[in-house]
Amino acid sequence: MGAGHAHPLYLPGSSAVHRLPAEVKIVAAFLAVLCVVATPREAFPVFGGYLLVLVAVWVAAGIPIRWIAARSLIEAPFVVLAVLLPFTGPPPTVEWIGLALSEPGLLGAWNILVKGALGVLTSLTLAATTPLRDLLLGLQRLGAPPLVVTIATLMLRYVDVIAGEARRMRLARISRGHDPRFLWQLGATARGVGSLFVRSYSRGERVHLAMLARGWAGRMPRLSEATATPRQWAIGLVPTVAALALAVSGWLST
Amino acid sequence: MTASLEIADVTFAYPDGHAALRDVKLCIERGERVALLGPNGAGKTTLVLHLNGILAAQQGSVTVAGLAVEKPNLREIRRRVGIVFQDPDDQLFMPTVGEDVAFGPANFGVTGADLHARVDAALAAVDMVEHRDRSPLNLSGGQRRRVALATVLACEPEILVLDEPSSNLDPVARRELAEVVLRLDATMLMVTHDLPFALQLCPRSIVLDDGAVVADGPTRELLADEELLRRHRLELPYGFVLS
Numbered sequence: 001m002g003a004g005h006a007h008p009l010y011l012p013g014s015s016a017v018h019r020l021p022a023e024v025k026i027v028a029a030f031l032a033v034l035c036v037v038a039t040p041r042e043a044f045p046v047f048g049g050y051l052l053v054l055v056a057v058w059v060a061a062g063i064p065i066r067w068i069a070a071r072s073l074i075e076a077p078f079v080v081l082a083v084l085l086p087f088t089g090p091p092p093t094v095e096w097i098g099l100a101l102s103e104p105g106l107l108g109a110w111n112i113l114v115k116g117a118l119g120v121l122t123s124l125t126l127a128a129t130t131p132l133r134d135l136l137l138g139l140q141r142l143g144a145p146p147l148v149v150t151i152a153t154l155m156l157r158y159v160d161v162i163a164g165e166a167r168r169m170r171l172a173r174i175s176r177g178h179d180p181r182f183l184w185q186l187g188a189t190a191r192g193v194g195s196l197f198v199r200s201y202s203r204g205e206r207v208h209l210a211m212l213a214r215g216w217a218g219r220m221p222r223l224s225e226a227t228a229t230p231r232q233w234a235i236g237l238v239p240t241v242a243a244l245a246l247a248v249s250g251w252l253s254t
Numbered sequence: 255m256t257a258s259l260e261i262a263d264v265t266f267a268y269p270d271g272h273a274a275l276r277d278v279k280l281c282i283e284r285g286e287r288v289a290l291l292g293p294n295g296a297g298k299t300t301l302v303l304h305l306n307g308i309l310a311a312q313q314g315s316v317t318v319a320g321l322a323v324e325k326p327n328l329r330e331i332r333r334r335v336g337i338v339f340q341d342p343d344d345q346l347f348m349p350t351v352g353e354d355v356a357f358g359p360a361n362f363g364v365t366g367a368d369l370h371a372r373v374d375a376a377l378a379a380v381d382m383v384e385h386r387d388r389s390p391l392n393l394s395g396g397q398r399r400r401v402a403l404a405t406v407l408a409c410e411p412e413i414l415v416l417d418e419p420s421s422n423l424d425p426v427a428r429r430e431l432a433e434v435v436l437r438l439d440a441t442m443l444m445v446t447h448d449l450p451f452a453l454q455l456c457p458r459s460i461v462l463d464d465g466a467v468v469a470d471g472p473t474r475e476l477l478a479d480e481e482l483l484r485r486h487r488l489e490l491p492y493g494f495v496l497s
Binding site for chain 1: 306333339341343344345347349350356357360362366389390406409
């Protein structure tokens with residue numbers, strides 16, 4: 001499954017982690033992130049423990065640490081604000097190379113940074129070991145709202161079709177002398193986006209007709225009877241149980 | 255024996271008042287391959303959308319193997335009438351070929367090993383078994399057209415309706431599609447502008463113009479009638495002569 005939908009966050013492989021059913025990995029990742037979020041921010045060693053659990057999963061899945069580190073940079077723009085907290089937070093302050101840093105601000109920044117980073121790393125681990133199509137099938141098996149599953153499934157197919165259409169429209173524009181580098185030609189580009197929307201909308205109507213013609217009744221049919229076995233659930237939730245133990249130890253130690 | 259498709263005096267006008275179909279009457283027997291010819295705007299696609307109840311006739315009736323196209327029967331009607339739309343990118347909406355072929359039969363209640371067997375058989379009928387796990391995006395135009403055909407074959411329809419099956423195909427893909435279609439043992443209505451394709455595949459043709467049936471007969475005879483073709487804006491390709 002999923003051939004032809006290799007996304008840049010997926011690392012093909014055949015490890016035990018890759019082979020686990022998507023619904024198991026989704027639940028395991030979601031619960032693990034809940035544990036991280038619920039951990040008191042002062043329980044510093046516990047966060048190191050979470051990282052070790054993730055490293056163990058990466059080793060089992062054969063994901064190089066450099067590969068995942070490069071992709072985790074996606075988090076950077078979202079944590080910029082956290083850097084400001086030590087400068088803008090309330091007293092008491094601590095001296096650090098001539099700067100007065102707010103103690104609650106420092107703790108707040110740490111809280112955002114460490115939980116954000118662990119959340120991103122967990123999501124990246126899920127994405128690296130599960131093709132997009134399988135993620136959607138997993139969500140469907142977990143009982144996600146049918147409308148969401150339908151929209152996401154169709155998007156998976158049509159995002160490339162729409163991108164191709166946009167590419168052809170751009171070629172047609174530049175072949176007739178359009179030079180989108182100049183600011184005053186933005187108008188033509190904007191009209192292009194408008195007509196792309198209209199084209200996509202009418203394609204949507206045609207696709208709906210084609211779906212009706214093949215018995216569409218409002219929800220994506222289940223195309224496979226396969227469900228996760230208790231054994232797969234047990235294996236998949238091992239890292240989550242470790243995360244839960246770490247969270248409990250964090251609560252007890254603070 | 256009951257006819258596969260019977261259209262009796264069907265009339266339909268769009269909300270803007272444009273009369274798209276006027277008293278259309280035709281009958282297709284089981285096993286027949288019939289071409290539906292006509293210029294742009296003749297009402298061909300409107301007629302096709304009446305066959306599975308996406309549009310409802312304002313007068314007259316459509317029956318498929320004896321079952322009337324009416325709201326309570328729509329599910330069974332849509333199983334019996336397999337429409338292959340003109341643009342495969344509209345027809346193939348699932349992420350992989352296999353899932354797309356499985357979509358129809360799964361909606362009609364086929365599951366498990368039966369579903370798997372249906373998908374296998376449909377893909378084998380169009381020579382596309384090895385492409386089961388690929389995205390339709392990565393297929394050539396001809397392959398997409400054949401998969402689109404498979405998505406409908408998997409529903410085991412009573413009648414197959416192909417809308418402009420040869421449009422945008424290169425000559426080789428067009429020939430391959432013709433070979434696949436000729437191999438199928440199915441009742442078929444083929445909407446097309448491609449008159450040589452109609453001649454190759456369909457012994458009988460119906461000409462629709464301005465919403466009405468204006469000719470119905472053996473394809474070779476109709477296409478040899480230059481006056482008829484000219485009157486209804488149909489034309490054989492350059493250098494193509496039928497006697």
